Amino acid sequence: GAGVSQSPRYKVAKRGQDVALRCDPISGHVSLFWYQQALGQGPEFLTYFQNEAQLDKSGLPSDRFFAERPEGSVSTLKIQRTQQEDSAVYLCASSSITTDSLHFGNGTRLTVT
């Protein structure tokens, strides 16, 4: 595709539900990042993949958060037993090499009620 695609665009979950957020990076991009952006804040790093390998998951806030990229292209961020503090925009970004600029998707806005 022309850019990074994320789905769904909006997600409302009841507290305790599990959610799965999808990211389709730009074709051929090796690096894929997930960020969390709360209202009025800058994006905060969650995790990084190089192809299918998850090289850094230091930003995942708890073990309820899990990300995968099994074939080195599409990635899924899963949040188990969602809590209200998980409400945020989840941004996915990809780049062709790690030092290239990041291309962000338009995000998934998660609201936990």
Added chain:
Amino acid sequence: RKEVEQDPGPFNVPEGATVAFNCTYSNSASQSFFWYRQDCRKEPKLLMSVYSSGNEDGRFTAQLNRASQYISLLIRDSKLSDSATYLCVVNLNQAGTALIFGKGTTLSVSS
């Protein structure tokens, strides 16, 4: 102390004004620096990289002062379309995998 700090603003300026944003970072080993622009309810987009010697792109000038650990962005002849949030971004490693974003500075340009 936050790794990257910015004045959140908002900066309200008339069209044609010159406006400057500053950003400070705490990690002296930071490798590279960027300004990203984020429009309301949109994704961040790279505005420009920031080089030690300073660099200019049209009406935008970025400066880096490693000794004082601050980065600046100057916008000349502001346009209505410059209204956005400007994110200061610092990369902590050479691999480019440790990007730290500031909270952003909001600019509103009015006619």
